[in-house]
Amino acid sequence: MDRKTRVILCNYTKGGAGKTTVAVHIARILTEQTPGKVLLMDCDSRPDSWKFFAGQRPSPNQARLSFPHRLDLWWNPPQSKGARFKPITKREYKQYNFVVIDADAPPEDALTLLDNTLPDIFLVPIAESQSHATEDIPIFLEDLEREIRFQRDSGIDYNPTVKIAPLGLEIEEIEAEVDIRLFSDIEIEICVPMQSLDKEIRKALKEKNLIWEYPNLADTKSYFINLIKDKKIPEVN
Ligand SMILES: Nc1ncnc2c1ncn2[C@@H]1O[C@H](COP(=O)(O)OP(=O)(O)OP(=O)(O)O)[C@@H](O)[C@H]1O
Ligand SMILES: [Mg+2]
Numbered sequence: 001m002d003r004k005t006r007v008i009l010c011n012y013t014k015g016g017a018g019k020t021t022v023a024v025h026i027a028r029i030l031t032e033q034t035p036g037k038v039l040l041m042d043c044d045s046r047p048d049s050w051k052f053f054a055g056q057r058p059s060p061n062q063a064r065l066s067f068p069h070r071l072d073l074w075w076n077p078p079q080s081k082g083a084r085f086k087p088i089t090k091r092e093y094k095q096y097n098f099v100v101i102d103a104d105a106p107p108e109d110a111l112t113l114l115d116n117t118l119p120d121i122f123l124v125p126i127a128e129s130q131s132h133a134t135e136d137i138p139i140f141l142e143d144l145e146r147e148i149r150f151q152r153d154s155g156i157d158y159n160p161t162v163k164i165a166p167l168g169l170e171i172e173e174i175e176a177e178v179d180i181r182l183f184s185d186i187e188i189e190i191c192v193p194m195q196s197l198d199k200e201i202r203k204a205l206k207e208k209n210l211i212w213e214y215p216n217l218a219d220t221k222s223y224f225i226n227l228i229k230d231k232k233i234p235e236v237n
Contacts, residue, residue, distance in 0.1 A: 005093045006233055009119035011103040011110040013140050014133040018125030018167045020048040021201055023102035025224045026123070027053075027071060028210055033225060034235040036097025037070045043085055043113060045077045049102040052208050072096070078104065084112050097235075107140065111147050118151065120232045121161050128168030128198055134177045137164070141178065145186050162188045165227055168196035194223050 010023040027040040027049075042049040050058055050073050054065055058075045065073040078084050088099065103113050114122070122144065126134060144162060151158045166174055171193055180188040197211065197220070204211045212221035228236050 007099045007117050007119040008121045009101045010123045012124045013107045015105050017130050018127040022125045023049050024052045027100045029224045030098045031069045031071050038098045039072045039096045041074045041101045044104040047075045050075045125165045137178045164190045166193035
C-alpha cells in the first residue's frame, strides 16, 4: 500500500468494550505527539466520540466539524440502504496523517470497515466490566484473519497489527482465552493492561474530559502513548 495516512480502527464485537475510550484518547495523543492532522471518524449510530469533543450530537445535515489542534470529526453512521458507510476519498486520505475510527459493535461492520479502509492498526479494547466477553476473542480474531487473507489473496500487500488492549483486566484473563500463536497469518499483540479505572473513565466520558486531566491521573497519558507506539507510527515516542 502506498498510502501515507495511518488508519487505526478501534473495535470489538461487544458494546461497552472501550471503543470510544480508546478512540478519543488516541485521537488526542496523535494531535499532541505528532505534527500531523487527525480525522476521528465516528461510525457508531450513537455518536459518542463526536459528542466527546463537540459536546453535543451533530445537528441535522452536519456530519463534519473542525477543531483546533488539527483534529477533525466526521460522523459516518451505518446506513441501512446502499453502502453501509461513506468511503474516505483519496483527497481526504491526502489531507490527514491519521484516521482514527470508532466502530460500532456488529462484527460485519468491523469487516466492512476493514475492507473499506485497510487499517494499519486494529485496536481491540476489552474493559473490565466486559471480562465475560473475552471468550469471544478467538472468533473475532478468526474473522479478522479470514478477511485479512482475503485482502492478500486479492493482491494487496496488507499486514496490519492487531493490538488487544485490556482495560482494567489482567493479561492472564485474555491469555486464558486466546492463544495468539494459533494465528500465524496476522501479527497480534496483547498490550500491557491499563490500570483498573472503571468509575473514573465513566465519569471522564460523561464529563467529556480526557482521563489524564483529572488530579492524580496524569500518568494515564503514558498508557495511551504506549498503546499507540508501533513501528507503523514512528512519530509517536
Ligand atoms: N482502565 C479501565 N478500567 C476499567 N474500566 C475501563 C477502563 N477503561 C475503560 N473502561 C470502561 O469501559 C467502558 C467502556 O466505555 P466505552 O463507551 O468506551 O465503550 P464502547 O465500546 O465505546 O461502548 P458502546 O458499544 O456503547 O459504544 C466504560 O464503562 C469504562 O469505564
Ligand atoms: Mg462507543
